[in-house]
Amino acid sequence: PPVTDTFFSAPIINSPYEYPRHYWELDETGQPTGVKRDGRRPASFVTPVPAPRKQGGKGQRELKLDELTTDHQRYDPRPIINELRLQVDRWRALKDPAHWHVTPETARLLQHWRGHDFQDTRPFFCQIEAVETAIWLSEVAPQVGKDGQKFLSHLKQTNHDAVGGDDDRLLSRLALKLATGAGKTTVMAMLIAWQTINAVRHPGSKRFTRGFLVVTPGITIKDRLRVLQPNDPGAYYASRELVPTDLVRELEKAKIVITNYHSFKQRETVQLSKGG
Numbered sequence: 203p204p205v206t207d208t209f210f211s212a213p214i215i216n217s218p219y220e221y222p223r224h225y226w227e228l229d230e231t232g233q234p235t236g237v238k239r240d241g242r243r244p245a246s247f248v249t250p251v252p253a254p255r256k257q258g259g260k261g262q263r264e265l266k267l268d269e270l271t272t273d274h275q276r277y278d279p280r281p282i283i284n285e286l287r288l289q290v291d292r293w294r295a296l297k298d299p300a301h302w303h304v305t306p307e308t309a310r311l312l313q314h315w316r317g318h319d320f321q322d323t324r325p326f327f328c329q330i331e332a333v334e335t336a337i338w339l340s341e342v343a344p345q346v347g348k349d350g351q352k353f354l355s356h357l358k359q360t361n362h363d364a365v366g367g368d369d370d371r372l373l374s375r376l377a378l379k380l381a382t383g384a385g386k387t388t389v390m391a392m393l394i395a396w397q398t399i400n401a402v403r404h405p406g407s408k409r410f411t412r413g414f415l416v417v418t419p420g421i422t423i424k425d426r427l428r429v430l431q432p433n434d435p436g437a438y439y440a441s442r443e444l445v446p447t448d449l450v451r452e453l454e455k456a457k458i459v460i461t462n463y464h465s466f467k468q469r470e471t472v473q474l475s476k477g478g
Contacts, residue, residue, distance in 0.1 A: 217327075222243070286339075307449075329385050329389050337396065339353060361373075387438070414456065
């Protein structure tokens, strides 16, 4: 049988709750070869292109990244992402919380997310990893010397190149890329919990905040995100057991504004006569 039959008969080969241990190999056009590799797939740009029904002729070809961008716009984050994953993997493997370089509150949340016996919806590995990465960059990287400073300098320079301006007033931006259906709302709730609990327990720290602005693409999504409000009956912090019971009350001190991006669009004004 064709090698791709192996892939299509069992495309899922990892548990969503554990670190990925295998991946299906893809060829240069993004098509499965039927070969299963050990380890985790490195971060890469994959543009699958369907094979032409008829052979011959020019057919279809993969659009390369450099065909879609200019030299000035081109930016390849793959090396830094793969290296950051390695750093977070090593940090995650440390058993003793005393070596995590995080606050006691953050350590408590990490232990909860990684080891709690969830009764209903257990966070996926990718959700926990997304928050772990933000925690590593915020709390750990500033304390581990060159291993951390490399990433902080990269983020600072990339932000500066993107928007320019005074570095001291530059708005730091960090993207967490998760596939559709991975559960981005849960990740936002975990980030809000981490920041709020630390901000309440360490009011003098500049690393944490309890104020959040969530910008959505439309009314439907805005309504769904009400579960980020701690006083909502279905708030994820308690209903999905994302926060230990004795820390849930701390979330009530968060200030969360959820709005549509339309609120920031410039409005057109029309001059009317007094009679009008």
